[in-house]
Amino acid sequence: MIKSKTLFIFVPSTIATKEMDEQEKAEVNLSTEEKFKEAARIVFTKKGYAATKTRNIAEQAGLNLALLNYYFRSKEKLFEIIMIEKVQQLFAFISPALNDTNTSLEEKIDWVAVNYIEMLTKNPDLPIFVLSEIRTNPERFAKIIQLNTFVLKSHFVKQLAERKPGINPVQLFLNFLGMLIFPFIAKPVFHSTSAMSDDMFNQLLEDRKTLVPKWMKLMLE
Amino acid sequence: MIKSKTLFIFVPSTIATKEMDEQEKAEVNLSTEEKFKEAARIVFTKKGYAATKTRNIAEQAGLNLALLNYYFRSKEKLFEIIMIEKVQQLFAFISPALNDTNTSLEEKIDWVAVNYIEMLTKNPDLPIFVLSEIRTNPERFAKIIQLNTFVLKSHFVKQLAERKPGINPVQLFLNFLGMLIFPFIAKPVFHSTSAMSDDMFNQLLEDRKTLVPKWMKLMLE
DNA sequence: TGTTGATTAAATCAGATGATTAAATAATTT
């Protein structure tokens, strides 16, 4: 009954699924590993690493706690899998666009504003989750985030430097990211006070898709 | 030996301190309660509520765990004391300036930019700590943050609405706060990759004291 | 059909953690 520990790592990721009613929920079709990961995404993102209990994840997955360790060996390992995904999602998402040498500064700004806001609208907890986990445990992420050097040296930043030689391009880059990301970080504040409804907030974001590019272009004049 | 539980609440906050060498560290002069609170500020802010152990706080305070519960009854209660302080610090700090009916929009912007950046430079973990604790546990803070309604209905926001009638003033308010706060939230990302030195970051912030007002005024034209 | 792997349920473990208590001592107050 006892298996070599390394075996855990090679548990197959997919299970042959029988034909099923289209009616049945998509989740049912997920492999067990994927069910755990999906549950982990939800719980980790909502509560953060320290406040998340492995039992929470098992419940959320509708599966058994023993099986979680059978697949992932530890809470820590499962977390790292999710965290790498999330860091990628937050930073790598815009990286190709920012490094496209065939688009102008303005085109990059337009595209990123619209698409980043849309992505974040679907994943509103993503920024604060990633950023607060990095703060809590900066050492762990030194490895994961070489991306940033990449983003900071992107074609986009070079274009900013050319356009406004008198100003540190990182300043403008921070403004751009900040105007896109900050609303999602501040959201819980307004929301917890019911000072702003969901509808109002979504309208705000929708407007931002065109407003942020306008403001950025003002700063480039 | 057993005391009524309510007694804990009324433990005196100050202890008569004898004359001491000026040489002696300031901390030595602090009352025990204040030592615990100072330790709690440090540890909670750095690691967040869930990852903080009461033993960490006692160590940091150089005092013993039993005494922590003697003074504060529970981790939860101590946390709430610190959290209220921090929320105040983050939001109430700028509230008087934003509600001053004798200053122009531009004057408010200039003052807040400089002073908020200076305050945050001294408390760089403050924004992400407060915002991520609110996200983790929004219910708890519904009571604490009536401030926001206050800030959202500030004189500053009214002035924004007058100046740019075509645009939701919350948009501009978000930009303002975002440009001031976001660098502190993004800091760990750049920093953990050593993509940016402390000196570079501080210079960036120093420049921002004058740059942010310039950008804000562009958006108001 | 029998074998194998996937999954569950349940119990258990060890260590962490928030909290409490008791007894002794130091410091302050009255």
Place this chain on the structure above:
DNA sequence: AAATTATTTAATCATCTGATTTAATCAACA
């Protein structure tokens, strides 16, 4: 001096939590 309060040390509790194990069941499948 006596009484009260503050603080320490140390032990102890109950619970939580990540992890492991065992035995039984279920599904696939050859």
